[in-house]
Amino acid sequence: MSESPGIGRPEQAISRIEAFSDGVMAIAITLLILQLAVPGPNVTDRGLGHALLDQEHHFFAYLLTFAVIGRFWMAHHSLFRYVRRHDATFLVLNLVFLLTIAFLPYPSDLLGEHSDDRLAVILYAVSVAAASLSSAALWIYATRRHRLVDPSLPEREIRHIRRRALSGGVVFLLSIPLAFVRVWLAFATWVALLPLVRMTLAARHRREARKV
Amino acid sequence: MSESPGIGRPEQAISRIEAFSDGVMAIAITLLILQLAVPGPNVTDRGLGHALLDQEHHFFAYLLTFAVIGRFWMAHHSLFRYVRRHDATFLVLNLVFLLTIAFLPYPSDLLGEHSDDRLAVILYAVSVAAASLSSAALWIYATRRHRLVDPSLPEREIRHIRRRALSGGVVFLLSIPLAFVRVWLAFATWVALLPLVRMTLAARHRREARKV
């Protein structure tokens, strides 16, 4: 995409990428509800309450994936605050990231339907790890030699956002071998280990910021 | 989310949160139509008219939930007019609010399918109350000591918006015990009591505004 500099509306370009990305993330997070199917009219023999309880795994997968996509939106939001320019590679990397987000309703539905099946758990972990790693790739590409970001952005901020993005990928990849031991160990890694890692990174970032 | 002040584009940040929130609310309100299933080709024995009349509860639930989400959009719109800054807690509270909105198509479909079942009515009331209370939490967090809002915003305006958000939660929670008496009493509370409470609050607000 050879662009003639000086022509066009560069200042609007970034906000249009944001708008399209927000659109995809907003739709993916809202479409998740379609995985919760309302029980049909013939539930009276056992009662509606039991029929809803049968869906508990779907409710768990729904809430988990809503939190995951919401977290990615926050990360994308804080990442784009520093982006000033774009190029064709950046657009493609952003589309790859959006693909990993738009895909999430599928492994989420799969996890709700087959939460006792190791394969469903592994596919979910791989999908979230792919989203994490592609958002890390987007950030690494944009910040290398301050290619597309604000030149005054301090190196420690760049490192912090990079570590945060990579840590999500590492934790979800790590949970895959654990799923072979016990399926619930993978769930535990996602729900307990990830917040712990993130808090450690945030503490480290604050420590580094104080030093300056 | 430790933010380096002075870098980034703070003035664009609020409008991006609005855009994402509008996206989620616009999708949730439009997805509602999926709960209305078109009768299949084999309805000729009783006629299409009867088949459509059989869906009357779904039509009622559709219209009610459309009005509910539309009202929340208006509230979010009037709330964000005063927001000037944001922080990580505000983003998380906003995501919790969006979760309660994105979830509404499910209890709406449930209400249309099982409108005679007390559990469907209660789940609907709980869901709308959750949306009301989380929008109140968002407002209370943002306005405490004018944390994130325009410093010149008068205290009575803050109180008015807070009361309006809380009143929705209170009315929908109140309807739950009434649903145990008669299911239609819960419907009546939503459709008749809520507008009444809102009109009283608006009258009180106008009275307070005149005093100044």
Next chain:
Amino acid sequence: MSESPGIGRPEQAISRIEAFSDGVMAIAITLLILQLAVPGPNVTDRGLGHALLDQEHHFFAYLLTFAVIGRFWMAHHSLFRYVRRHDATFLVLNLVFLLTIAFLPYPSDLLGEHSDDRLAVILYAVSVAAASLSSAALWIYATRRHRLVDPSLPEREIRHIRRRALSGGVVFLLSIPLAFVRVWLAFATWVALLPLVRMTLAARHRREARKV
């Protein structure tokens, strides 16, 4: 919605209403595709070609409703170009208009499934007429004594947009009695009469503009 003038960001308010409306209309127009169901794997006895031809009424309804929503988007777009302020009534009227648009995928699906049934044709005509008339109501409310629009907007422009919005409602209502004679007469009214009426209105508008 009592608003304290001077506080808030009035200039952003209109564009947020536009963004939400665009969201609802974009989703409704894109969701239409869900009414086209892909034939299952067992079509080999008659062939995929025949199975697709069986859906011809759905293709027609899809294209027609896409054109209808697209036209309403263009009308909303040209209407909002002149809007400068808003109030609570305007927001509610706009939500009623969006309800009529978000509802259209249902009568469209119904028309595709039961195109030979008079009731499906009438419901479609009523739905489009409701969208037309509610967009006319929005415009009449906004322009009465230049309430919410640019004060320099000439009266003949106001009249022209009003006539165009009302003409859609009139033509679709007119097609209802015709549907009782022959169903195809209603289709013919939509596809042939409406463009004719619109062209007449445009010619009249140009004539009036030349006089000045």
Next chain:
Amino acid sequence: MSESPGIGRPEQAISRIEAFSDGVMAIAITLLILQLAVPGPNVTDRGLGHALLDQEHHFFAYLLTFAVIGRFWMAHHSLFRYVRRHDATFLVLNLVFLLTIAFLPYPSDLLGEHSDDRLAVILYAVSVAAASLSSAALWIYATRRHRLVDPSLPEREIRHIRRRALSGGVVFLLSIPLAFVRVWLAFATWVALLPLVRMTLAARHRREARKV
């Protein structure tokens, strides 16, 4: 659409068309995931792994169509960078383009379900070609005598974007007769020939730019 020049907010008009177009493209690209159906609970006899492998054609069609719509978004994005004005014809042409994008989930689903059926392959090729040609028509209309674009936009940039849009249409139309020989030849044309043609065009464009 007779527009009174000088009234209205022309500078906002283009960005609203972009926002609506982005909305439709974001929804279409995210809705694609609905073509991937999660295997039901009764897959234990053969295992979830086999059930997922049975969907391989759907995964291929999903990824292909995601890439196709993503590419069209990038093209629309680079095209609109130069657009300065609009008129009714431009709006209609843009709606026709959006129709071809919003329609793509259907041939994509069809391709996943009947990837061995020549008709599904041809319908997919026709649909993508229609999107390419309508985006070319949009560009040709906007740039003829610099009708709606920046007057300083060099002729070689106009030619380059036009060739790129037309080349997609030509390649997909070319693949149709090849589908009659062997279905996989059509796939090969899409996946291998198109990138080749695009790279040749980009090289030619760079050569022309250097000459100046």
